[in-house]
Amino acid sequence: MTLIRQQPWQFEKIQTKHTDKSNRKVDHFKLLNNAKSQIGLVITRYGRRLLVESKSGNLYLCTSRRNIGPSVTGDRIIFQATNHDTGVIVALFERTNQLSQAYKLIATNINQLWLIVAIEPRYQFELIDRYLVIAENWGLPIGIVINKIELARDRSKVKADFSRYESAGYSVQYLSVKTRLNIEQLKTKLNTKTQLFLGQSGVGKSSLINTLIPQLNLRVNAISNKTKLGKHTTTNTALYHVPSGGNLIDSPGVAQFQLDTLTNAQIVRGFREFKPFAGQCRFRNCVHIKEPDCGIKTAVKSGEIHPQRYQNYLALIQ
Ligand SMILES: Nc1nc2c(ncn2[C@@H]2O[C@H](COP(=O)(O)OP(=O)(O)OP(=O)(O)O)[C@@H](O)[C@H]2O)c(=O)[nH]1
Ligand SMILES: [Mg+2]
Ligand SMILES: [Zn+2]
Structure with missing residues:
Protein backbone atom coordinates (compact mmCIF):
# COMPACT_ATOMS: atom_id res chain seq x y z
CA MET A 1 0.00 0.00 0.00
CA PHE A 93 0.16 39.46 -16.98
CA GLU A 94 3.68 39.02 -15.68
CA ARG A 95 3.90 36.95 -12.50
CA THR A 96 5.70 38.02 -9.37
CA ASN A 97 6.40 34.36 -8.52
CA GLN A 98 5.17 30.86 -9.22
CA LEU A 99 4.92 27.52 -7.49
CA SER A 100 5.08 24.18 -9.29
CA GLN A 101 4.48 20.62 -8.26
CA ALA A 102 5.62 17.60 -10.23
CA TYR A 103 6.60 19.86 -13.14
CA LYS A 104 3.11 21.37 -13.11
CA LEU A 105 2.43 24.96 -12.20
CA ILE A 106 -0.06 25.17 -9.35
CA ALA A 107 -0.21 28.78 -8.13
CA THR A 108 1.28 32.20 -8.85
CA ASN A 109 1.54 35.69 -7.36
CA ILE A 110 1.75 34.58 -3.75
CA ASN A 111 2.75 36.94 -0.94
CA GLN A 112 3.01 34.61 2.03
CA LEU A 113 3.18 30.89 2.71
CA TRP A 114 1.75 29.06 5.69
CA LEU A 115 3.02 25.58 6.37
CA ILE A 116 0.29 23.74 8.23
CA VAL A 117 1.23 20.74 10.34
CA ALA A 118 -0.82 18.88 12.93
CA ILE A 119 -0.78 16.65 15.96
CA GLU A 120 -2.60 14.10 13.76
CA PRO A 121 -1.32 13.10 11.26
CA ARG A 122 1.75 13.58 13.45
CA TYR A 123 4.21 16.25 12.32
CA GLN A 124 7.49 14.93 10.94
CA PHE A 125 10.57 17.11 11.04
CA GLU A 126 12.03 15.62 7.90
CA LEU A 127 8.94 16.62 5.96
CA ILE A 128 8.75 20.08 7.56
CA ASP A 129 12.36 20.75 6.66
CA ARG A 130 11.73 19.75 3.04
CA TYR A 131 8.82 22.17 2.78
CA LEU A 132 10.98 24.88 4.32
CA VAL A 133 13.82 24.33 1.84
CA ILE A 134 11.38 24.97 -0.99
CA ALA A 135 9.78 27.94 0.71
CA GLU A 136 13.13 29.56 1.50
CA ASN A 137 14.14 29.29 -2.14
CA TRP A 138 11.08 31.22 -3.20
CA GLY A 139 12.15 34.04 -0.98
CA LEU A 140 8.61 34.29 0.41
CA PRO A 141 7.82 34.85 4.07
CA ILE A 142 6.67 31.66 5.73
CA GLY A 143 4.80 30.97 8.94
CA ILE A 144 4.33 27.60 10.61
CA VAL A 145 0.92 26.62 12.00
CA ILE A 146 0.46 23.62 14.29
CA ASN A 147 -3.19 22.64 14.11
CA LYS A 148 -5.25 20.23 16.26
CA ILE A 149 -3.27 21.31 19.31
CA GLU A 150 -6.18 20.18 21.52
CA LEU A 151 -5.15 16.58 20.65
CA ALA A 152 -1.67 17.01 22.14
CA ARG A 153 -1.19 15.14 25.38
CA ASP A 154 1.74 17.33 26.31
CA ARG A 155 1.67 20.81 24.80
CA SER A 156 4.97 21.80 26.34
CA LYS A 157 6.62 18.92 24.45
CA VAL A 158 5.16 20.27 21.18
CA LYS A 159 6.41 23.75 21.98
CA ALA A 160 9.86 22.37 22.81
CA ASP A 161 9.84 20.47 19.49
CA PHE A 162 9.12 23.64 17.52
CA SER A 163 11.52 25.89 19.40
CA ARG A 164 14.13 25.00 16.78
CA TYR A 165 12.02 26.83 14.19
CA GLU A 166 11.28 29.75 16.45
CA SER A 167 14.96 30.22 17.18
CA ALA A 168 15.63 30.05 13.42
CA GLY A 169 13.29 33.05 13.08
CA TYR A 170 10.02 31.43 11.95
CA SER A 171 6.77 32.54 13.48
CA VAL A 172 5.05 29.47 14.96
CA GLN A 173 1.31 29.51 15.73
CA TYR A 174 -0.32 26.85 17.88
CA LEU A 175 -4.01 26.52 17.16
CA SER A 176 -7.07 24.36 17.02
CA VAL A 177 -9.71 24.81 14.37
CA LYS A 178 -11.94 22.53 16.42
CA THR A 179 -11.85 24.53 19.66
CA ARG A 180 -11.07 27.83 17.87
CA LEU A 181 -7.97 28.28 19.99
CA ASN A 182 -5.81 31.17 18.66
CA ILE A 183 -7.88 31.57 15.48
CA GLU A 184 -8.42 35.27 16.14
CA GLN A 185 -4.70 35.67 16.74
CA LEU A 186 -3.93 34.06 13.39
CA LYS A 187 -6.47 36.32 11.65
CA THR A 188 -4.50 39.39 12.68
CA LYS A 189 -1.46 37.95 10.87
CA LEU A 190 -3.24 37.34 7.58
CA ASN A 191 -2.88 40.90 6.45
CA THR A 192 -0.76 40.47 3.33
CA LYS A 193 -2.47 40.03 0.01
CA THR A 194 -2.43 36.38 -1.06
CA GLN A 195 -1.64 33.58 1.36
CA LEU A 196 -1.00 30.01 0.29
CA PHE A 197 -1.74 27.21 2.75
CA LEU A 198 0.33 24.13 2.19
CA GLY A 199 1.03 20.94 4.05
CA GLN A 200 0.36 17.24 4.28
CA SER A 201 -3.12 15.84 3.61
CA GLY A 202 -5.41 15.79 6.62
CA VAL A 203 -3.72 18.52 8.68
CA GLY A 204 -6.74 20.82 8.33
CA LYS A 205 -5.88 23.34 5.60
CA SER A 206 -9.42 23.42 4.20
CA SER A 207 -10.90 23.35 7.71
CA LEU A 208 -8.84 26.39 8.62
CA ILE A 209 -9.93 28.27 5.50
CA ASN A 210 -13.55 27.39 6.30
CA THR A 211 -13.08 28.88 9.76
CA LEU A 212 -11.50 32.04 8.39
CA ILE A 213 -14.23 32.46 5.73
CA PRO A 214 -17.34 31.09 7.47
CA GLN A 215 -19.77 31.14 4.51
CA LEU A 216 -17.40 29.09 2.37
CA ASN A 217 -18.06 25.47 3.36
CA LEU A 218 -15.17 23.71 1.62
CA ARG A 219 -15.22 19.95 1.63
CA VAL A 220 -13.11 18.44 4.42
CA ASN A 221 -12.57 14.81 5.22
CA ALA A 222 -12.05 12.77 8.35
CA ILE A 223 -8.58 11.29 8.39
CA SER A 224 -8.38 7.54 8.30
CA ASN A 225 -8.63 6.21 11.85
CA LYS A 226 -6.50 3.23 11.16
CA THR A 227 -3.53 4.88 9.51
CA LYS A 228 -3.91 8.39 10.94
CA LEU A 229 -3.00 9.65 7.50
CA GLY A 230 -5.00 12.13 5.48
CA LYS A 231 -7.15 11.08 2.54
CA HIS A 232 -6.37 13.83 0.03
CA THR A 233 -9.72 15.60 0.10
CA THR A 234 -8.80 18.78 -1.73
CA THR A 235 -8.01 18.04 -5.35
CA ASN A 236 -7.83 21.55 -6.86
CA THR A 237 -5.72 24.46 -5.79
CA ALA A 238 -8.19 27.32 -5.46
CA LEU A 239 -8.30 30.94 -4.36
CA TYR A 240 -10.86 32.37 -1.90
CA HIS A 241 -11.47 35.99 -0.95
CA VAL A 242 -11.50 36.97 2.70
CA PRO A 243 -14.41 39.41 3.27
CA SER A 244 -12.17 41.78 5.24
CA GLY A 245 -9.51 41.75 2.48
CA GLY A 246 -6.86 39.47 1.02
CA ASN A 247 -7.02 36.00 -0.52
CA LEU A 248 -6.42 32.51 0.79
CA ILE A 249 -5.26 29.72 -1.51
CA ASP A 250 -6.06 26.16 -0.50
CA SER A 251 -3.90 23.40 -1.96
CA PRO A 252 -4.14 19.62 -1.98
CA GLY A 253 -1.89 17.96 0.60
CA VAL A 254 1.20 16.19 -0.54
CA ALA A 255 2.86 13.69 1.73
CA GLN A 256 6.40 14.01 0.51
CA PHE A 257 8.64 16.22 -1.55
CA GLN A 258 11.53 15.40 -3.76
CA LEU A 259 14.17 18.04 -4.02
CA ASP A 260 16.22 16.34 -6.72
CA THR A 261 16.26 19.41 -8.87
CA LEU A 262 17.73 21.69 -6.22
CA THR A 263 21.44 22.41 -6.19
CA ASN A 264 23.51 22.05 -3.02
CA ALA A 265 23.60 25.83 -2.73
CA GLN A 266 19.80 25.97 -2.83
CA ILE A 267 19.52 23.28 -0.16
CA VAL A 268 21.95 25.21 2.07
CA ARG A 269 19.82 28.32 1.54
CA GLY A 270 16.84 26.26 2.76
CA PHE A 271 18.29 26.16 6.28
CA ARG A 272 18.14 29.80 7.19
CA GLU A 273 19.86 29.49 10.58
CA PHE A 274 23.05 28.20 8.87
CA LYS A 275 23.75 31.54 7.23
CA PRO A 276 25.50 33.40 10.07
CA PHE A 277 27.92 30.47 10.54
CA ALA A 278 28.72 29.74 6.89
CA GLY A 279 31.16 32.65 6.76
CA GLN A 280 33.30 30.84 9.33
CA CYS A 281 33.97 27.84 7.08
CA ARG A 282 37.58 27.52 5.93
CA PHE A 283 36.51 26.75 2.34
CA ARG A 284 34.26 29.06 0.42
CA ASN A 285 32.56 26.15 -1.36
CA CYS A 286 32.14 24.17 1.89
CA VAL A 287 29.06 21.91 1.82
CA HIS A 288 29.40 21.32 5.56
CA ILE A 289 29.80 17.55 5.42
CA LYS A 290 33.40 16.37 5.81
CA GLU A 291 35.37 19.57 5.38
CA PRO A 292 37.72 20.65 8.19
CA ASP A 293 37.09 23.95 10.04
CA CYS A 294 33.42 24.07 9.09
CA GLY A 295 31.42 26.84 10.77
CA ILE A 296 28.19 24.87 10.51
CA LYS A 297 29.58 21.75 12.16
CA THR A 298 31.12 23.86 14.92
CA ALA A 299 27.71 25.48 15.50
CA VAL A 300 26.06 22.05 15.67
CA LYS A 301 28.60 20.96 18.29
CA SER A 302 28.10 24.08 20.37
CA GLY A 303 24.32 23.66 20.22
CA GLU A 304 23.73 26.81 18.16
CA ILE A 305 22.31 24.75 15.30
CA HIS A 306 19.81 22.02 16.18
CA PRO A 307 21.40 18.58 15.55
CA GLN A 308 18.26 17.18 13.88
CA ARG A 309 18.07 20.12 11.50
CA TYR A 310 21.68 19.36 10.53
CA GLN A 311 20.84 15.63 10.13
CA ASN A 312 17.93 16.49 7.85
CA TYR A 313 20.22 18.79 5.89
CA LEU A 314 22.69 15.91 5.42
CA ALA A 315 19.89 13.62 4.26
CA LEU A 316 18.91 16.12 1.57
CA ILE A 317 22.35 17.07 0.38
CA GLN A 318 23.66 13.54 -0.22
N1 LIG B 1 -9.37 17.21 16.25
C1 LIG B 1 -9.26 18.14 15.30
N2 LIG B 1 -9.61 17.83 14.03
C2 LIG B 1 -9.49 18.79 13.09
C3 LIG B 1 -9.04 20.10 13.39
N3 LIG B 1 -9.00 20.82 12.25
C4 LIG B 1 -9.42 19.98 11.27
N4 LIG B 1 -9.71 18.76 11.77
C5 LIG B 1 -10.20 17.59 11.03
O1 LIG B 1 -9.13 17.05 10.26
C6 LIG B 1 -9.68 16.40 9.11
C7 LIG B 1 -8.93 16.83 7.86
O2 LIG B 1 -9.18 18.21 7.61
P1 LIG B 1 -9.08 18.87 6.17
O3 LIG B 1 -9.38 20.32 6.38
O4 LIG B 1 -9.87 18.13 5.17
O5 LIG B 1 -7.53 18.68 5.85
P2 LIG B 1 -6.71 19.20 4.58
O6 LIG B 1 -5.38 19.65 5.09
O7 LIG B 1 -7.50 20.17 3.82
O8 LIG B 1 -6.50 17.84 3.74
P3 LIG B 1 -6.33 17.67 2.13
O9 LIG B 1 -7.41 18.43 1.47
O10 LIG B 1 -6.44 16.20 1.92
O11 LIG B 1 -4.95 18.17 1.81
C8 LIG B 1 -11.18 16.73 9.09
O12 LIG B 1 -11.89 15.64 9.62
C9 LIG B 1 -11.28 17.92 10.03
O13 LIG B 1 -12.54 18.01 10.65
C10 LIG B 1 -8.71 20.39 14.76
O14 LIG B 1 -8.32 21.49 15.14
N5 LIG B 1 -8.84 19.37 15.66
MG1 LIG C 1 -8.19 20.21 1.92
ZN1 LIG D 1 31.06 24.38 6.29
Whole structure:
Protein backbone atom coordinates (compact mmCIF):
# COMPACT_ATOMS: atom_id res chain seq x y z
CA MET A 1 0.00 0.00 0.00
CA THR A 2 1.47 3.34 -0.96
CA LEU A 3 0.22 5.96 1.44
CA ILE A 4 3.08 8.32 0.78
CA ARG A 5 2.79 9.98 -2.59
CA GLN A 6 6.09 11.14 -3.97
CA GLN A 7 5.41 14.38 -5.72
CA PRO A 8 8.22 16.78 -6.42
CA TRP A 9 7.64 20.51 -6.14
CA GLN A 10 9.88 22.58 -8.25
CA PHE A 11 10.48 25.85 -9.92
CA GLU A 12 9.21 25.66 -13.46
CA LYS A 13 12.15 27.43 -15.04
CA ILE A 14 12.11 25.95 -18.53
CA GLN A 15 8.39 26.12 -18.96
CA THR A 16 8.26 29.63 -17.59
CA LYS A 17 10.82 30.84 -20.03
CA HIS A 18 8.80 29.34 -22.81
CA THR A 19 5.60 30.88 -21.46
CA ASP A 20 7.18 34.28 -21.12
CA LYS A 21 8.58 34.13 -24.60
CA SER A 22 5.32 33.20 -26.27
CA ASN A 23 3.43 35.65 -24.08
CA ARG A 24 5.80 38.45 -25.03
CA LYS A 25 4.41 38.33 -28.53
CA VAL A 26 1.00 39.21 -27.10
CA ASP A 27 0.25 42.93 -27.26
CA HIS A 28 -1.38 43.56 -23.85
CA PHE A 29 -2.07 47.20 -24.63
CA LYS A 30 -3.89 46.46 -27.85
CA LEU A 31 -5.88 43.67 -26.20
CA LEU A 32 -6.96 45.91 -23.34
CA ASN A 33 -8.19 48.50 -25.83
CA ASN A 34 -10.44 45.87 -27.38
CA ALA A 35 -13.98 46.44 -26.11
CA LYS A 36 -14.47 42.70 -25.55
CA SER A 37 -11.47 42.39 -23.23
CA GLN A 38 -11.65 42.30 -19.46
CA ILE A 39 -9.10 41.86 -16.70
CA GLY A 40 -9.56 38.70 -14.67
CA LEU A 41 -8.11 36.58 -11.90
CA VAL A 42 -7.74 32.80 -12.20
CA ILE A 43 -9.53 31.18 -9.25
CA THR A 44 -8.95 27.52 -10.03
CA ARG A 45 -8.35 25.06 -12.81
CA TYR A 46 -10.56 22.16 -13.87
CA GLY A 47 -8.50 20.13 -16.30
CA ARG A 48 -8.12 22.38 -19.33
CA ARG A 49 -10.69 24.92 -18.20
CA LEU A 50 -10.10 27.78 -15.83
CA LEU A 51 -12.50 29.52 -13.53
CA VAL A 52 -11.91 33.24 -13.99
CA GLU A 53 -13.30 36.08 -11.90
CA SER A 54 -13.85 39.44 -13.58
CA LYS A 55 -13.18 42.73 -11.80
CA SER A 56 -16.91 43.06 -11.12
CA GLY A 57 -16.91 39.64 -9.43
CA ASN A 58 -18.59 37.55 -12.15
CA LEU A 59 -17.31 34.06 -12.84
CA TYR A 60 -16.47 32.69 -16.29
CA LEU A 61 -15.37 29.20 -17.27
CA CYS A 62 -12.60 29.87 -19.74
CA THR A 63 -10.45 28.11 -22.22
CA SER A 64 -7.08 29.54 -23.03
CA ARG A 65 -5.52 30.65 -26.30
CA ARG A 66 -2.73 28.24 -27.08
CA ASN A 67 0.00 30.76 -27.73
CA ILE A 68 0.01 32.18 -24.19
CA GLY A 69 1.04 29.06 -22.21
CA PRO A 70 -0.68 27.61 -19.15
CA SER A 71 -2.34 29.80 -16.53
CA VAL A 72 -3.15 28.75 -12.97
CA THR A 73 -4.66 29.89 -9.67
CA GLY A 74 -3.46 33.39 -8.85
CA ASP A 75 -2.74 34.47 -12.42
CA ARG A 76 -3.87 37.91 -13.56
CA ILE A 77 -5.09 37.62 -17.10
CA ILE A 78 -6.96 39.32 -19.95
CA PHE A 79 -10.00 37.41 -21.17
CA GLN A 80 -12.86 37.90 -23.60
CA ALA A 81 -16.33 36.69 -22.66
CA THR A 82 -17.98 34.42 -25.22
CA ASN A 83 -21.20 34.13 -23.24
CA HIS A 84 -22.52 35.33 -19.87
CA ASP A 85 -20.42 32.67 -18.07
CA THR A 86 -17.79 31.48 -20.56
CA GLY A 87 -14.76 33.06 -22.14
CA VAL A 88 -11.30 32.79 -23.63
CA ILE A 89 -8.09 33.86 -21.92
CA VAL A 90 -6.07 35.88 -24.41
CA ALA A 91 -3.10 37.10 -22.35
CA LEU A 92 -1.30 36.65 -19.04
CA PHE A 93 0.16 39.46 -16.98
CA GLU A 94 3.68 39.02 -15.68
CA ARG A 95 3.90 36.95 -12.50
CA THR A 96 5.70 38.02 -9.37
CA ASN A 97 6.40 34.36 -8.52
CA GLN A 98 5.17 30.86 -9.22
CA LEU A 99 4.92 27.52 -7.49
CA SER A 100 5.08 24.18 -9.29
CA GLN A 101 4.48 20.62 -8.26
CA ALA A 102 5.62 17.60 -10.23
CA TYR A 103 6.60 19.86 -13.14
CA LYS A 104 3.11 21.37 -13.11
CA LEU A 105 2.43 24.96 -12.20
CA ILE A 106 -0.06 25.17 -9.35
CA ALA A 107 -0.21 28.78 -8.13
CA THR A 108 1.28 32.20 -8.85
CA ASN A 109 1.54 35.69 -7.36
CA ILE A 110 1.75 34.58 -3.75
CA ASN A 111 2.75 36.94 -0.94
CA GLN A 112 3.01 34.61 2.03
CA LEU A 113 3.18 30.89 2.71
CA TRP A 114 1.75 29.06 5.69
CA LEU A 115 3.02 25.58 6.37
CA ILE A 116 0.29 23.74 8.23
CA VAL A 117 1.23 20.74 10.34
CA ALA A 118 -0.82 18.88 12.93
CA ILE A 119 -0.78 16.65 15.96
CA GLU A 120 -2.60 14.10 13.76
CA PRO A 121 -1.32 13.10 11.26
CA ARG A 122 1.75 13.58 13.45
CA TYR A 123 4.21 16.25 12.32
CA GLN A 124 7.49 14.93 10.94
CA PHE A 125 10.57 17.11 11.04
CA GLU A 126 12.03 15.62 7.90
CA LEU A 127 8.94 16.62 5.96
CA ILE A 128 8.75 20.08 7.56
CA ASP A 129 12.36 20.75 6.66
CA ARG A 130 11.73 19.75 3.04
CA TYR A 131 8.82 22.17 2.78
CA LEU A 132 10.98 24.88 4.32
CA VAL A 133 13.82 24.33 1.84
CA ILE A 134 11.38 24.97 -0.99
CA ALA A 135 9.78 27.94 0.71
CA GLU A 136 13.13 29.56 1.50
CA ASN A 137 14.14 29.29 -2.14
CA TRP A 138 11.08 31.22 -3.20
CA GLY A 139 12.15 34.04 -0.98
CA LEU A 140 8.61 34.29 0.41
CA PRO A 141 7.82 34.85 4.07
CA ILE A 142 6.67 31.66 5.73
CA GLY A 143 4.80 30.97 8.94
CA ILE A 144 4.33 27.60 10.61
CA VAL A 145 0.92 26.62 12.00
CA ILE A 146 0.46 23.62 14.29
CA ASN A 147 -3.19 22.64 14.11
CA LYS A 148 -5.25 20.23 16.26
CA ILE A 149 -3.27 21.31 19.31
CA GLU A 150 -6.18 20.18 21.52
CA LEU A 151 -5.15 16.58 20.65
CA ALA A 152 -1.67 17.01 22.14
CA ARG A 153 -1.19 15.14 25.38
CA ASP A 154 1.74 17.33 26.31
CA ARG A 155 1.67 20.81 24.80
CA SER A 156 4.97 21.80 26.34
CA LYS A 157 6.62 18.92 24.45
CA VAL A 158 5.16 20.27 21.18
CA LYS A 159 6.41 23.75 21.98
CA ALA A 160 9.86 22.37 22.81
CA ASP A 161 9.84 20.47 19.49
CA PHE A 162 9.12 23.64 17.52
CA SER A 163 11.52 25.89 19.40
CA ARG A 164 14.13 25.00 16.78
CA TYR A 165 12.02 26.83 14.19
CA GLU A 166 11.28 29.75 16.45
CA SER A 167 14.96 30.22 17.18
CA ALA A 168 15.63 30.05 13.42
CA GLY A 169 13.29 33.05 13.08
CA TYR A 170 10.02 31.43 11.95
CA SER A 171 6.77 32.54 13.48
CA VAL A 172 5.05 29.47 14.96
CA GLN A 173 1.31 29.51 15.73
CA TYR A 174 -0.32 26.85 17.88
CA LEU A 175 -4.01 26.52 17.16
CA SER A 176 -7.07 24.36 17.02
CA VAL A 177 -9.71 24.81 14.37
CA LYS A 178 -11.94 22.53 16.42
CA THR A 179 -11.85 24.53 19.66
CA ARG A 180 -11.07 27.83 17.87
CA LEU A 181 -7.97 28.28 19.99
CA ASN A 182 -5.81 31.17 18.66
CA ILE A 183 -7.88 31.57 15.48
CA GLU A 184 -8.42 35.27 16.14
CA GLN A 185 -4.70 35.67 16.74
CA LEU A 186 -3.93 34.06 13.39
CA LYS A 187 -6.47 36.32 11.65
CA THR A 188 -4.50 39.39 12.68
CA LYS A 189 -1.46 37.95 10.87
CA LEU A 190 -3.24 37.34 7.58
CA ASN A 191 -2.88 40.90 6.45
CA THR A 192 -0.76 40.47 3.33
CA LYS A 193 -2.47 40.03 0.01
CA THR A 194 -2.43 36.38 -1.06
CA GLN A 195 -1.64 33.58 1.36
CA LEU A 196 -1.00 30.01 0.29
CA PHE A 197 -1.74 27.21 2.75
CA LEU A 198 0.33 24.13 2.19
CA GLY A 199 1.03 20.94 4.05
CA GLN A 200 0.36 17.24 4.28
CA SER A 201 -3.12 15.84 3.61
CA GLY A 202 -5.41 15.79 6.62
CA VAL A 203 -3.72 18.52 8.68
CA GLY A 204 -6.74 20.82 8.33
CA LYS A 205 -5.88 23.34 5.60
CA SER A 206 -9.42 23.42 4.20
CA SER A 207 -10.90 23.35 7.71
CA LEU A 208 -8.84 26.39 8.62
CA ILE A 209 -9.93 28.27 5.50
CA ASN A 210 -13.55 27.39 6.30
CA THR A 211 -13.08 28.88 9.76
CA LEU A 212 -11.50 32.04 8.39
CA ILE A 213 -14.23 32.46 5.73
CA PRO A 214 -17.34 31.09 7.47
CA GLN A 215 -19.77 31.14 4.51
CA LEU A 216 -17.40 29.09 2.37
CA ASN A 217 -18.06 25.47 3.36
CA LEU A 218 -15.17 23.71 1.62
CA ARG A 219 -15.22 19.95 1.63
CA VAL A 220 -13.11 18.44 4.42
CA ASN A 221 -12.57 14.81 5.22
CA ALA A 222 -12.05 12.77 8.35
CA ILE A 223 -8.58 11.29 8.39
CA SER A 224 -8.38 7.54 8.30
CA ASN A 225 -8.63 6.21 11.85
CA LYS A 226 -6.50 3.23 11.16
CA THR A 227 -3.53 4.88 9.51
CA LYS A 228 -3.91 8.39 10.94
CA LEU A 229 -3.00 9.65 7.50
CA GLY A 230 -5.00 12.13 5.48
CA LYS A 231 -7.15 11.08 2.54
CA HIS A 232 -6.37 13.83 0.03
CA THR A 233 -9.72 15.60 0.10
CA THR A 234 -8.80 18.78 -1.73
CA THR A 235 -8.01 18.04 -5.35
CA ASN A 236 -7.83 21.55 -6.86
CA THR A 237 -5.72 24.46 -5.79
CA ALA A 238 -8.19 27.32 -5.46
CA LEU A 239 -8.30 30.94 -4.36
CA TYR A 240 -10.86 32.37 -1.90
CA HIS A 241 -11.47 35.99 -0.95
CA VAL A 242 -11.50 36.97 2.70
CA PRO A 243 -14.41 39.41 3.27
CA SER A 244 -12.17 41.78 5.24
CA GLY A 245 -9.51 41.75 2.48
CA GLY A 246 -6.86 39.47 1.02
CA ASN A 247 -7.02 36.00 -0.52
CA LEU A 248 -6.42 32.51 0.79
CA ILE A 249 -5.26 29.72 -1.51
CA ASP A 250 -6.06 26.16 -0.50
CA SER A 251 -3.90 23.40 -1.96
CA PRO A 252 -4.14 19.62 -1.98
CA GLY A 253 -1.89 17.96 0.60
CA VAL A 254 1.20 16.19 -0.54
CA ALA A 255 2.86 13.69 1.73
CA GLN A 256 6.40 14.01 0.51
CA PHE A 257 8.64 16.22 -1.55
CA GLN A 258 11.53 15.40 -3.76
CA LEU A 259 14.17 18.04 -4.02
CA ASP A 260 16.22 16.34 -6.72
CA THR A 261 16.26 19.41 -8.87
CA LEU A 262 17.73 21.69 -6.22
CA THR A 263 21.44 22.41 -6.19
CA ASN A 264 23.51 22.05 -3.02
CA ALA A 265 23.60 25.83 -2.73
CA GLN A 266 19.80 25.97 -2.83
CA ILE A 267 19.52 23.28 -0.16
CA VAL A 268 21.95 25.21 2.07
CA ARG A 269 19.82 28.32 1.54
CA GLY A 270 16.84 26.26 2.76
CA PHE A 271 18.29 26.16 6.28
CA ARG A 272 18.14 29.80 7.19
CA GLU A 273 19.86 29.49 10.58
CA PHE A 274 23.05 28.20 8.87
CA LYS A 275 23.75 31.54 7.23
CA PRO A 276 25.50 33.40 10.07
CA PHE A 277 27.92 30.47 10.54
CA ALA A 278 28.72 29.74 6.89
CA GLY A 279 31.16 32.65 6.76
CA GLN A 280 33.30 30.84 9.33
CA CYS A 281 33.97 27.84 7.08
CA ARG A 282 37.58 27.52 5.93
CA PHE A 283 36.51 26.75 2.34
CA ARG A 284 34.26 29.06 0.42
CA ASN A 285 32.56 26.15 -1.36
CA CYS A 286 32.14 24.17 1.89
CA VAL A 287 29.06 21.91 1.82
CA HIS A 288 29.40 21.32 5.56
CA ILE A 289 29.80 17.55 5.42
CA LYS A 290 33.40 16.37 5.81
CA GLU A 291 35.37 19.57 5.38
CA PRO A 292 37.72 20.65 8.19
CA ASP A 293 37.09 23.95 10.04
CA CYS A 294 33.42 24.07 9.09
CA GLY A 295 31.42 26.84 10.77
CA ILE A 296 28.19 24.87 10.51
CA LYS A 297 29.58 21.75 12.16
CA THR A 298 31.12 23.86 14.92
CA ALA A 299 27.71 25.48 15.50
CA VAL A 300 26.06 22.05 15.67
CA LYS A 301 28.60 20.96 18.29
CA SER A 302 28.10 24.08 20.37
CA GLY A 303 24.32 23.66 20.22
CA GLU A 304 23.73 26.81 18.16
CA ILE A 305 22.31 24.75 15.30
CA HIS A 306 19.81 22.02 16.18
CA PRO A 307 21.40 18.58 15.55
CA GLN A 308 18.26 17.18 13.88
CA ARG A 309 18.07 20.12 11.50
CA TYR A 310 21.68 19.36 10.53
CA GLN A 311 20.84 15.63 10.13
CA ASN A 312 17.93 16.49 7.85
CA TYR A 313 20.22 18.79 5.89
CA LEU A 314 22.69 15.91 5.42
CA ALA A 315 19.89 13.62 4.26
CA LEU A 316 18.91 16.12 1.57
CA ILE A 317 22.35 17.07 0.38
CA GLN A 318 23.66 13.54 -0.22
N1 LIG B 1 -9.37 17.21 16.25
C1 LIG B 1 -9.26 18.14 15.30
N2 LIG B 1 -9.61 17.83 14.03
C2 LIG B 1 -9.49 18.79 13.09
C3 LIG B 1 -9.04 20.10 13.39
N3 LIG B 1 -9.00 20.82 12.25
C4 LIG B 1 -9.42 19.98 11.27
N4 LIG B 1 -9.71 18.76 11.77
C5 LIG B 1 -10.20 17.59 11.03
O1 LIG B 1 -9.13 17.05 10.26
C6 LIG B 1 -9.68 16.40 9.11
C7 LIG B 1 -8.93 16.83 7.86
O2 LIG B 1 -9.18 18.21 7.61
P1 LIG B 1 -9.08 18.87 6.17
O3 LIG B 1 -9.38 20.32 6.38
O4 LIG B 1 -9.87 18.13 5.17
O5 LIG B 1 -7.53 18.68 5.85
P2 LIG B 1 -6.71 19.20 4.58
O6 LIG B 1 -5.38 19.65 5.09
O7 LIG B 1 -7.50 20.17 3.82
O8 LIG B 1 -6.50 17.84 3.74
P3 LIG B 1 -6.33 17.67 2.13
O9 LIG B 1 -7.41 18.43 1.47
O10 LIG B 1 -6.44 16.20 1.92
O11 LIG B 1 -4.95 18.17 1.81
C8 LIG B 1 -11.18 16.73 9.09
O12 LIG B 1 -11.89 15.64 9.62
C9 LIG B 1 -11.28 17.92 10.03
O13 LIG B 1 -12.54 18.01 10.65
C10 LIG B 1 -8.71 20.39 14.76
O14 LIG B 1 -8.32 21.49 15.14
N5 LIG B 1 -8.84 19.37 15.66
MG1 LIG C 1 -8.19 20.21 1.92
ZN1 LIG D 1 31.06 24.38 6.29
